[in-house]
Amino acid sequence: MQVERNQHLGDSSEPLGDERQEGRPDAVELAVIGLGYVGLPLAREAASVGLRVVGLDRDPRVVTRLNSGRSHIDDVSDRDVRRMRDAGFTASTDGACLARAQTVVICVPTPLGEDGGPDLGAVVSAARAVAGHLQRGQLVVLESTTYPGTTEEVVRPLLEETGLRAGEDFALAFSPERIDPGNTQHGLRETPKVVGGCTPSCAVRAVAFYGKIVDTVVQARGTREAEMAKLLENTYRHVNIALVNELAIISRELHVDVWDAIRCAGTKPFGFQAFRPSPGVGGHCIPIDPNYLSYKVRSSLGHEFRFIELAQEINRRMPEYVVRRAQDLLNSAGRPLHGSRVLLLGITYKPDVADRRETPAVPVARLLKERKAEVAFHDPHVPLWSVDGVAVPRAGDLTAALREQDLTILLQDHSAYDLRAIADTARLLFDTRGRIFQPGVEVL
Structure with a gap:
């Protein structure tokens, strides 16, 4: 495993807590909450390297399908699920399974709410489920995309209602998902994993866990930086897609072949990355994630993030x-x-x-x-x-x-x-x- 750390952080301290569930014959190394496009590939990768994995999902149809060896997403085949099952993977709708895990990773959806910000209902529900079974020494990681501050301001207080403290009794971190459905070249293992902990000891625990699954772990200064990194990645794409979409409209009026212009610009070996026009943006990231950052700027700072607002306007039309x-x-x-x-x-x-x-x-x-x-x-x-x-x-x-x-x-x-x-x-x-x-x- 390669680990890239912020130069200001160094190697930090020893991992927090005991990573073992002593005396539990049914203990598992990982519990994944949310078995969709993010959670199921994570569970598959963990199982493939020999970790004992349990999955928690509120949809009984998903759980039934997985326990019978059938997948419900593109990137995980039925054969993959059968291999997971052979390695001991089980899916459940019962949150009690969380108490058996050394690490719990939350991979639930964060759709847009009516106010334009993320609907954190599923995150709050998952955090409460974890709190109901939180054990000393556990590592809890949020992977669901959201605005900077969510891990510290939403998830941490819910977990600490138990009387246990992040950084002392359990470890808490954020690690943005980077799943790209259909991408066979850059899978979960090959894609560097960004990790930010609530404390340095939390970060060490999270880095050690993901180092078992991915080739490269990149340590952020903290959870907010890791949360912002995800939004930066997708806002970058959102803004540049909007740029070429508007360029396509303008070029037609100017009698310019925008596709040929992009082809020519793309021959420059530095300082340019080609984006191409499209009928609009789709998927679980680009149309949604930049709104989280726009929401945070608007709600916390009282003004608009104008680049994002303009990109939304162009791509939506x-x-x-x-x-x-x-x-x-x-x-x-x-x-x-x-x-x-x-x-x-x-x-x-x-x-x-x-x-x-x-x-x-x-x-x-x-x-x-x-x-x-x-x-x-x-x-x-x-x-x-x-x-x-x-x-x-x-x-x-x-x-x-x-x-x-x-x-x-x-x-x-x-x-x-x-x-x-x-x-x-x-x-x-x-x-x-x-x-x-x-x-x-x-x-x-």
Whole structure:
């Protein structure tokens, strides 16, 4: 394991507490709360290196599936789950399992609340569950993305209601998840793990734990710095995606091929990273996480984080821009959008996964339907799809659908798609991903 520490921190002190659950034959090294896109890969990786793992989830359907050897997420296969089970992994809905663990990691969702900040309901619930079974010497880690200060201001007080103290009786840390669904090159083990402890001794415990699972651990100064690092990563992407999205709109008006400009700029070996236009941002991070930082600035400092607010405005209007361009394309072909048949290709938020969280396909479909277009979809990873509770028809025969639909919009470029064949077959094709450059194809 490689450990990168803040130069001001040094090696700190010895790990806090006893990492063993003495006298418990049912003891486990790790309990993971929340067995979704973050928690289940963590449990798999821990089990693969020989740690005894238990998972806690409030959804009995998830627990039943996992205990029968079946996965519910893209990045963990049924075979992976069976291997986990063979290594002793079990899933449960009973929080009592937390008392058996040396380390408890909280991986629950933090969606946006009505006030634009994170809804910490699941984090609070998980922290209370941990508090109900907190043992001396345990390590507790929050991985759920949130605003700087959450670990210290929300989780720590709930745990200390037990009378135990962080840094003295138990260890508490924050380590931002860096799961990238569908990424086969940079998995959990290969991706450096940032860790910030409430105290130096807490950090040592957390570094030692993650060092068993990942190749490189990066120690932050504290929990707030680790929390901010996660928001910085995704705000950086959010802002740069907004930049190229607005650039795409402006370039069209200036008669500039923005895709070629990006290609040329990308040849510079330093000082530039290529981002590309898209129909909008999706997933569990980019559309959500920057809002946490904006919320914290607004609620704590009383003013706006203007870069984030502007990026949100630009990226949120991209689906409307896509629909407007689609309408113009149909008009050029002598057809109104009203009554036209529109096929959406690829409705997930990224290629080659089934994950539809915050996918821009939803607002695109909604806007098309509001304009009375007849919307259908095709996606090799999604058998059923509904928008606002109404099922969207799925094209079974893609070739036939391409020939029949008045307009096809490529929203996601799954590797299963033969893009050249799609371009040759579709009556009208609008490529929002910049993958098909040939006569007759409209490109975002």
